[in-house]
Amino acid sequence: MCHNSLVGDSDAHPNAACCRGLRKRYGTVVAVDGLDLDVRTGECFGLLGPNGAGKTTTIEILEGLLKPDAGEVEILGLRWGVDDQALRQRLGIQLQDTQFSDKLSVEEVVRLFRSFYHRGPSVSAVLAMVGLEPKRGSWVSKLSGGQKQRLAVACALVNEPDLLFLDEPTTGLDPQSRRQLWSLLDGFRQRGGTIVLTTHYLDEAETLCDRVGIVDHGRLIALGTPRDLIATLGAEHVIEFELDGGAPLATEMLKQLPGVQDVRRLDGATSLQVSELHTAVPALLAELERDHRNLSRFATHHATLEDVFVAHTGRHLRDE
Amino acid sequence: MSLSLTPDGTCAMNSRRPTRHPLVELILARLREFVREPEAVFWVLIFPIVLAFALGVAFRTKSDEPVYAGVLAGQGSAEMLAALGTSRGIHARTVQPEQADRALRDGEVQVVILPGTPPTYRFDPTRPESRLARLAVDGALQRLAGRTDRFTAAEQPLQVVGARYIDWLIPGLLGMNIMGTGLWGIGFAIVWARTKNLLKRFAATPMSRSHYLLAHILARMVFLGVEVGALLIFSWLVFSVSSRGSLLLLAAVAVLGALAFGGIGLLVASRARTVEAVSGWMNAVMLPMWVLSGVFFSSANFPAVTQPLIHALPLTALNDAFRAVMLDGASVPAIAGELLTLSAWTVLSFSIALRVFRWK
Numbered sequence: 001m002c003h004n005s006l007v008g009d010s011d012a013h014p015n016a017a018c019c020r021g022l023r024k025r026y027g028t029v030v031a032v033d034g035l036d037l038d039v040r041t042g043e044c045f046g047l048l049g050p051n052g053a054g055k056t057t058t059i060e061i062l063e064g065l066l067k068p069d070a071g072e073v074e075i076l077g078l079r080w081g082v083d084d085q086a087l088r089q090r091l092g093i094q095l096q097d098t099q100f101s102d103k104l105s106v107e108e109v110v111r112l113f114r115s116f117y118h119r120g121p122s123v124s125a126v127l128a129m130v131g132l133e134p135k136r137g138s139w140v141s142k143l144s145g146g147q148k149q150r151l152a153v154a155c156a157l158v159n160e161p162d163l164l165f166l167d168e169p170t171t172g173l174d175p176q177s178r179r180q181l182w183s184l185l186d187g188f189r190q191r192g193g194t195i196v197l198t199t200h201y202l203d204e205a206e207t208l209c210d211r212v213g214i215v216d217h218g219r220l221i222a223l224g225t226p227r228d229l230i231a232t233l234g235a236e237h238v239i240e241f242e243l244d245g246g247a248p249l250a251t252e253m254l255k256q257l258p259g260v261q262d263v264r265r266l267d268g269a270t271s272l273q274v275s276e277l278h279t280a281v282p283a284l285l286a287e288l289e290r291d292h293r294n295l296s297r298f299a300t301h302h303a304t305l306e307d308v309f310v311a312h313t314g315r316h317l318r319d320e
Numbered sequence: 321m322s323l324s325l326t327p328d329g330t331c332a333m334n335s336r337r338p339t340r341h342p343l344v345e346l347i348l349a350r351l352r353e354f355v356r357e358p359e360a361v362f363w364v365l366i367f368p369i370v371l372a373f374a375l376g377v378a379f380r381t382k383s384d385e386p387v388y389a390g391v392l393a394g395q396g397s398a399e400m401l402a403a404l405g406t407s408r409g410i411h412a413r414t415v416q417p418e419q420a421d422r423a424l425r426d427g428e429v430q431v432v433i434l435p436g437t438p439p440t441y442r443f444d445p446t447r448p449e450s451r452l453a454r455l456a457v458d459g460a461l462q463r464l465a466g467r468t469d470r471f472t473a474a475e476q477p478l479q480v481v482g483a484r485y486i487d488w489l490i491p492g493l494l495g496m497n498i499m500g501t502g503l504w505g506i507g508f509a510i511v512w513a514r515t516k517n518l519l520k521r522f523a524a525t526p527m528s529r530s531h532y533l534l535a536h537i538l539a540r541m542v543f544l545g546v547e548v549g550a551l552l553i554f555s556w557l558v559f560s561v562s563s564r565g566s567l568l569l570l571a572a573v574a575v576l577g578a579l580a581f582g583g584i585g586l587l588v589a590s591r592a593r594t595v596e597a598v599s600g601w602m603n604a605v606m607l608p609m610w611v612l613s614g615v616f617f618s619s620a621n622f623p624a625v626t627q628p629l630i631h632a633l634p635l636t637a638l639n640d641a642f643r644a645v646m647l648d649g650a651s652v653p654a655i656a657g658e659l660l661t662l663s664a665w666t667v668l669s670f671s672i673a674l675r676v677f678r679w680k
Contacts, residue, residue, distance in 0.1 A: 066680075093524040103353050
């Protein structure tokens with residue numbers, strides 16, 4: 001099943017994980033609605049989507065912790081329900097919000113998890129990987145949020161897994177802790193590991209992931225490298241502006257401006273996807289001047305995955 | 321750190337020190353969590369001793385404890401009080417009419433005498449000490465009125481160690497304590513781990529699930545020696561309570577009891593999602609046994625039809641086995657039934673818990 005999508009070089013890039021037609025519902029809520037995914041060996045694959053999009057349900061099905069209502073899953077060429085022990089030996093898993101015993105030390109927790117696996121690095125080596133060596137004797141209760149998260153990753157790395165699952169690994173962390181975790185995951189990649197992670201942070205997906213699947217309402221709505229996904233917008237830049245009262249500018253007129261590829265309206269703001277800022281901005285400003293209109297807000301940014309999400313759903317990723 | 325480069329240039333990070341067996345690591349983790357929790361240590365070790373001391377003092381054998389009689393104030397009460405004052409073993413005092421019933425209820429007096437010819441005794445026939453006081457007062461008043469004893473019996477006061485209430489109580493406290501620590505100690509730890517997603521995290525590893533459950537029970541065994549030993553040494557030092565039977569057999573009974581209640585603790589915690597829910601279940605399991613299984617008073621007081629049920633309860637089996645060993649010096653064949661009951665509870669509860677356990 002996992003090799004279908006890859007023609008020719010399936011030996012060089014067999015899939016580390018894949019699923020077909022995944023469905024899962026809780027009562028009347030459909031969490032996952034017919035999801036197909038292929039995760040290639042050695043890549044970092046990100047499931048990006050808003051809270052409640054079905055990311056956690058999907059990753060927990062892949063991890064063998066949840067049974068799907070329908071669909072097939074293959075992990076490292078093996079199947080849940082048949083090869084569970086072999087799979088568990090080769091997977092690294094970090095769950096959202098696992099709390100280790102407060103009164104155990106960092107080293108004791110890692111040593112406990114290490115004992116469950118046949119193979120893996122020493123406890124000291126794992127602590128060094130995640131940068132928790134100075135904290136090895138500290139109780140879990142004394143760790144910061146970032147240190148606790150690195151401990152969770154440490155427990156997922158004790159068997160030097162082939163495939164690492166991370167569910168919202170940096171949610172709630174300060175920027176410095178996030179960067180520390182990113183660089184530690186980068187190290188895992190360089191040792192040849194495959195990562196599947198969920199996130200609702202754009203920058204995380206763009207920084208870490210080779211490929212991103214954007215999920216909304218349990219469906220995959222876009223798939224590709226961050227660069228390709230942004231390129232599908234056909235425009236590298238986004239101009240956002242709001243007017244100081246009065247009727248919005250006509251969409252037709254805006255589309256006529258040089259370099260403008262698309263026009264969207266969100267919550268009273270207008271956003272233009274443009275290929276070249278240096279022609280579009282003067283033209284827009286000249287148009288406003290002619291109409292005697294004043295701006296209350298004006299901003300430009302490089303197109304991001306957020307814009308891809310907006311383009312597909314008409315909503316912001318983080319409407320909280 | 322044991323990072324080193326092997327001759328072929330690959331990074332060898334496998335530990336030189338072999339890792340311990342997961343069951344050992346799980347047990348160590350449980351032990352560490354326990355000893356680092358001061359409250360848990362208090363409830364397991366200190367509380368039973370405090371309880372034994374309090375009960376031992378309250379129920380200490382009082383060899384010449386007098387009976388307390390109240391004389392209702394009114395006509396003839398002064399004469400009655402004076403007359404009773406000459407009798408050995410009776411403490412009499414005047415009670416006002418409006419206080420009489422309350423004094424009886426609260427045990428300040430055990431019988432109230434209404435002076436008259438003949439006098440009236442007001443007492444509570446459901447309380448042994450009240451019936452006793454009535455007999456003592458009646459005897460004294462009859463003698464004062466001229467009745468003579470036909471004979472004076474010789475007395476052999478029983479004061480031997482092993483026949484007192486405290487001797488009977490300590491085995492019951494041991495059993496109750498093993499039940500409590502087994503249920504609370506295991507139940508809370510498991511439900512805590514479940515609410516914190518830790519059980520789910522363990523389920524995501526190749527860890528053997530029965531190892532995890534077994535570790536909870538086996539970790540209890542380490543403290544069992546301490547908690548049983550502390551109570552036994554305390555009651556030996558303070559009340560001279562000792563065991564007539566072998567200490568080895570006593571230890572074996574304790575281990576079997578702890579296994580049974582460990583399994584029951586696992587079973588009670590196997591599905592509960594919140595600490596509140598598991599507390600309710602544990603109380604529901606323990607309360608009937610506190611009452612029925614003969615901790616503070618003999619379970620023989622309950623109707624005969626209920627006896628088979630009462631004897632099937634694990635705490636009854638444990639208490640009976642403890643008492644048989646400590647008080648009667650029983651050997652294995654004499655307590656085979658109890659040992660069998662405890663073994664059955666252990667096997668059943670553990671295997672059902674493993675089957676129905678909720679990991680996520």
